[in-house]
Amino acid sequence: MQICYRPIGIVHSPYLQPAGTPIQPRGGKRVSGTVEIFDQYVEGLQDLEGFSHIILLYHFHLAKPGSLKVKPFLDQKLRGVFATRAPSRPNPIGLSIVRLLKVENNLLFIQEVDILDGTPLLDIKPYLPDFDSPPVDGRGWLEEKIADFSHTRDDGRFTQS
Numbered sequence: 001m002q003i004c005y006r007p008i009g010i011v012h013s014p015y016l017q018p019a020g021t022p023i024q025p026r027g028g029k030r031v032s033g034t035v036e037i038f039d040q041y042v043e044g045l046q047d048l049e050g051f052s053h054i055i056l057l058y059h060f061h062l063a064k065p066g067s068l069k070v071k072p073f074l075d076q077k078l079r080g081v082f083a084t085r086a087p088s089r090p091n092p093i094g095l096s097i098v099r100l101l102k103v104e105n106n107l108l109f110i111q112e113v114d115i116l117d118g119t120p121l122l123d124i125k126p127y128l129p130d131f132d133s134p135p136v137d138g139r140g141w142l143e144e145k146i147a148d149f150s151h152t153r154d155d156g157r158f159t160q161s
Contacts, residue, residue, distance in 0.1 A: 012033055013115055031112065045103055097127050
């Protein structure tokens with residue numbers, strides 16, 4: 001079975017290389033960017049502006065090939081890739097929840113950006129805490145490390161050589 005996705009747009013941000021990029025949107029709290037939607041998909045933006053936050057799904061285009069064991073940004077121990085948010089994975093798909101400031105023609109103006117400039121966008125979905133934020137009972141290996149994440153930046157460990 002072969003699955004092929006085509007980008008619907010491209011993300012523009014101040015981050016030109018992985019090193020130094022926040023590892024999660026809350027780490028890019030005051031960082032602004034834009035999402036350029038390709039012309040054939042602009043009609044799909046109708047009614048999006050009423051949402052304060054959106055989910056962006058994108059392709060980690062600069063990530064090196066995936067491994068099933070990785071050293072995630074917040075740890076030095078090898079972990080199973082599916083227990084991390086590392087960009088080098090079997091299907092290098094990223095997910096970020098960003099603040100939507102406005103929609104203007106084919107441009108989305110966003111904040112809380114943790115995405116590299118030039119990243120291919122695969123999809124957009126409205127973020128709804130009623131649907132997307134269930135209470136959790138555990139945070140796995142991240143339980144003791146979660147306080148450090150907003151200051152952690154990409155150090156290049158998952159970038160293609």
